[in-house]
Amino acid sequence: MTNPFPHDKTLTNDLLDWTRDRIAKIPNTQYGAKPADELEKCFGHAITPSGVGGTESLRIFTDEIIPTVRSQSSATNVAYVPAYPSPAALAFDAALGSSGIFGGTWEAGSGAIHAENQALAWLASCAGFPETAGGVFVSGGTVGNLSALHAARHKWRANNTSDKRLAVLASTEAHSSIKAVLDVMDVELIKMPVDDNGEMILDALSDVDTSNVFAIVANAGATNSGAVDDISALADFSQKHGIWLHLDGAYGLAALACPENRKTFTGIERADSFIVDPHKWLFAPYDVCALVYRDPQIAASAHAQHAVYLDPIRKDNWNPTDYAMHLSRRARGMPLWFSLATYGTDAYAQAIKMTIDAAQAIADWIDDQEYLELSVRSKLSVAVFRPKNMTDDEIDFWAETHRDNGTLLCMPTSWQGRKHLRICLVNPMTDVDQITTLFASLKGKP
Numbered sequence: 001m002t003n004p005f006p007h008d009k010t011l012t013n014d015l016l017d018w019t020r021d022r023i024a025k026i027p028n029t030q031y032g033a034k035p036a037d038e039l040e041k042c043f044g045h046a047i048t049p050s051g052v053g054g055t056e057s058l059r060i061f062t063d064e065i066i067p068t069v070r071s072q073s074s075a076t077n078v079a080y081v082p083a084y085p086s087p088a089a090l091a092f093d094a095a096l097g098s099s100g101i102f103g104g105t106w107e108a109g110s111g112a113i114h115a116e117n118q119a120l121a122w123l124a125s126c127a128g129f130p131e132t133a134g135g136v137f138v139s140g141g142t143v144g145n146l147s148a149l150h151a152a153r154h155k156w157r158a159n160n161t162s163d164k165r166l167a168v169l170a171s172t173e174a175h176s177s178i179k180a181v182l183d184v185m186d187v188e189l190i191k192m193p194v195d196d197n198g199e200m201i202l203d204a205l206s207d208v209d210t211s212n213v214f215a216i217v218a219n220a221g222a223t224n225s226g227a228v229d230d231i232s233a234l235a236d237f238s239q240k241h242g243i244w245l246h247l248d249g250a251y252g253l254a255a256l257a258c259p260e261n262r263k264t265f266t267g268i269e270r271a272d273s274f275i276v277d278p279h280k281w282l283f284a285p286y287d288v289c290a291l292v293y294r295d296p297q298i299a300a301s302a303h304a305q306h307a308v309y310l311d312p313i314r315k316d317n318w319n320p321t322d323y324a325m326h327l328s329r330r331a332r333g334m335p336l337w338f339s340l341a342t343y344g345t346d347a348y349a350q351a352i353k354m355t356i357d358a359a360q361a362i363a364d365w366i367d368d369q370e371y372l373e374l375s376v377r378s379k380l381s382v383a384v385f386r387p388k389n390m391t392d393d394e395i396d397f398w399a400e401t402h403r404d405n406g407t408l409l410c411m412p413t414s415w416q417g418r419k420h421l422r423i424c425l426v427n428p429m430t431d432v433d434q435i436t437t438l439f440a441s442l443k444g445k446p
């Protein structure tokens with residue numbers, strides 16, 4: 001029998017050599033997103049009945065594809081939420097990919113799932129959750145939020161009914177994924193106003209009719225402003241009304257890795273669930289979100305899929321597939337586990353501290369410049385500011401010019417209805433002087 005997929009050792013070695021170099025190299029910030037028709041001209045010939053062969057496929061990847069993709073981890077990328085995967089996590093991810101592990105059921109992936117559970121247990125302990133807490137790594141914050149809120153509604157429905165459409169409370173600063181998830185669930189989003197720091201105004205809660213509300217989502221590091229809601233007060237409110245408290249910490253809850261930040265999230269230990277994306281600020285590669293439940297059994301009863309062909313799977317084992325909106329999965333939490341095991345949690349604490357210190361130093365510098373206005377300084381690594389003398393178009397032009405020439409990725413946002421610039425740091429090696437020197441060009445016209 002001829003194997004349709006013969007192993008080409010040279011190709012494997014070439015790929016591994018490239019991978020080794022890529023991990024060791026400082027990423028190139030000069031990239032250019034190309035239009036699809038241009039890309040089609042470069043590698044439109046790739047998919048044919050006989051294939052183009054490994055050498056040509058690898059050439060397309062290294063020469064045509066890689067120059068068009070942005071390095072998320074460069075020290076001058078302070079836009080959106082960048083990434084800074086550790087070298088150990090990156091190298092391990094390559095090994096994990098070649099292991100072909102199925103991480104859905106204990107029977108198929110016990111050791112890998114146990115390692116993932118160790119990483120989840122560390123996160124749960126940072127949050128002060130009980131040892132019985134547990135969860136699963138999913139592809140991203142959106143799926144994590146969806147899975148948590150589905151479990152929340154499942155629990156609420158077991159004890160309540162309402163003639164009205166069900167609803168969830170969250171602030172106007174909640175991430176767009178919350179609205180997207182609630183649309184999928186056909187649930188109303190009741191938006192709470194925020195103060196000048198982006199934190200939910202608690203007084204507004206007293207006006208809410210909670211008879212159809214099954215969950216409240218607290219920001220544990222809002223993406224745009226870095227705001228952290230008053231989690232203790234929201235835990236009191238949730239407890240009083242018998243509703244689920246979920247924390248969206250996709251970006252911000254990474255700060256728990258540094259014990260001195262835990263006070264920022266006081267009350268988290270009383271939440272029902274939280275998410276944090278290790279691909280954002282826990283130094284793991286895409287795509288991974290840690291979803292942790294106080295009571296994982298509720299999640300399993302909401303999410304476990306049933307089919308006759310799945311009957312042989314033993315339910316007395318920990319099957320990650322049961323804890324979120326998915327079935328098949330790779331053991332995507334393992335690069336985090338490997339990175340934690342390699343460097344230790346102290347290195348994580350140090351890296352988080354370095355990042356926050358750098359962000360605060362940049363915010364201090366902005367605050368000192370008479371031509372800049374610091375509108376939001378978060379307790380984490382986000383700051384929002386405005387060049388006082390620039391028009392909106394000039395701000396756009398400044399940001400796009402720096403993006404296009406690869407010197408800096410710092411994109412505009414909006415704060416209280418006005419155009420602003422925003423930084424979000426996740427790279428502990430960010431050089432404050434390098435960033436502030438680039439920001440000095442905001443003094444004149446672009």
Ligand SMILES: Cc1ncc(COP(=O)(O)O)c(C=O)c1O
Pocket residue numbers: 081139140141142143175177221222223248249250251277289
């Ligand atoms: C606070 C917050 N929640 C949820 C998400 C959605 O996460 P993902 O992009 O991993 O689906 C993000 C993404 O930036 C986020 O910052």
